[in-house]
Amino acid sequence: AQSVTQLDSQVPVFEEAPVELRCNYSSSVSVYLFWYVQYPNQGLQLLLKYLSGSTLVESINGFEAEFNKSQTSFHLRKPSVHISDTAEYFCAVRGAGGSEKLVFGKGTKLTVNP
Amino acid sequence: EPEVTQTPSHQVTQMGQEVILRCVPISNHLYFYWYRQILGQKVEFLVSFYNNEISEKSEIFDDQFSVERPDGSNFTLKIRSTKLEDSAMYFCASSAGTANTEAFFGQGTRLTVV
Numbered sequence: 001a002q003s004v005t006q007l008d009s010q011v012p013v014f015e016e017a018p019v020e021l022r023c024n025y026s027s028s029v030s031v032y033l034f035w036y037v038q039y040p041n042q043g044l045q046l047l048l049k050y051l052s053g054s055t056l057v058e059s060i061n062g063f064e065a066e067f068n069k070s071q072t073s074f075h076l077r078k079p080s081v082h083i084s085d086t087a088e089y090f091c092a093v094r095g096a097g098g099s100e101k102l103v104f105g106k107g108t109k110l111t112v113n114p
Numbered sequence: 115e116p117e118v119t120q121t122p123s124h125q126v127t128q129m130g131q132e133v134i135l136r137c138v139p140i141s142n143h144l145y146f147y148w149y150r151q152i153l154g155q156k157v158e159f160l161v162s163f164y165n166n167e168i169s170e171k172s173e174i175f176d177d178q179f180s181v182e183r184p185d186g187s188n189f190t191l192k193i194r195s196t197k198l199e200d201s202a203m204y205f206c207a208s209s210a211g212t213a214n215t216e217a218f219f220g221q222g223t224r225l226t227v228v
Contacts, residue, residue, distance in 0.1 A: 034216060043221035044157070044205060090157060100145055100209065101170055102217060104157040 002027040002093045006105035014113050015083055021076040021108045023065075023091030030096040033074040035065055038088045038107075047089070050074065061085075086112045116140045118220035120206050126226045127196055135191045135223045137206030143218075145211040146189045148181065150174070150202040151222075157205065163189065164211065196227045 005024045013019050025031060035047040048059040055067040065076045074091060091105040119138045127133050139146050148160040161171040163181050180192045189208075193200055203224050207217040 036219070044207075044219040046216050046218070049216050092157075099170055100162050100164075100211065100217075101147070101159040101172075102149075102157075103159070104149075106156040 002031060002095055002103045004091050004093050004103055004105035006091055006108050008108050009106065010109045010111070012111045012113060013081055016080045018079050019077065019081050019085075019110065021089050021091075021110065023074045023076065023105060025072050025074065025091070025093045027072075027093060027095060029098075032094045032096055033065075033067060034092040034094070034102065035059075035063070035074075035076050036090045036092060036104075038090065040087070044090065047076075081110070081112045083112050083114060085110060116218075118206055118208055118218050120204075120220035120223050122223060123221065124224045124226070126228060129198060129227055130195050133193050133196055133225065135193075135204050135206075135225070137189045137191075137220055138187050139189055139206065139208030140218055141187070143208035143210050145169075145209045145217075146181075146183070147207040147209075147217060148191045149205045149207060149219075151205065152199075152202040160191070193225075196225075198227050201225060201227045 003026050007022050033050040036044040037047045048057045050057050050067040058064045063078045088107045088109045090107045092102040121136045146163045149157050151157045159172050161175045162169045178194050182190050203222045205222045206220045209215050209217040
């Protein structure tokens with residue numbers, strides 16, 4: 001079984017500041033890791049994913065996340081945020097092989113202020 | 115870009131009534147899922163469906179719930195006798211099902227049981 005911990009429920013930042021949203025997971029098997037974003041009144045959209053290969057993965061809008069197996073983490077970072085990045089961010093894990101289900105963290109609400 | 119579509123976007127129902135939530139997954143996908151998100155809580159897996167049968171379900175998915183793929187395009191979630199605690203956002207998702215693919219989510223149906 002897998003579990004995901006997102007320690008920060010809310011992260012307020014100013015525009016153009018860097019941000020890190022933390023995600024830790026536990027699993028007895030290898031995992032695939034995902035970050036989903038939920039903009040206000042919208043559904044879940046995939047932001048980025050780690051399946052294999054390079055441990056640093058990037059999204060098209062400047063976010064990146066690094067898979068750290070020893071620390072069982074998959075933190076999400078952006079060097080300079082925009083107002084439009086205001087959303088809720090969910091870290092999710094799926095066990096490699098067998099179950100196709102995603103296990104989500106509780107989410108982190110990122111609020112970018114002018 | 116192909117997307118998962120869900121109808122209706124909002125549904126209000128009286129306690130004890132049956133509801134059917136509808137989803138049209140992405141056409142060439144093989145795995146279909148339902149998740150739910152109770153207000154303020156994490157996104158929770160309900161059920162996965164593959165090859166016309168349930169492949170996995172959570173403890174939440176009891177006898178009050180059922181899923182069906184009545185034709186080649188729709189995927190439905192039925193709640194037979196709704197309870198107040200069934201009020202939540204219900205997300206449908208689909209994936210190609212191979213190891214290195216992600217799940218694509220619909221916009222969700224907000225179900226309110228009164």
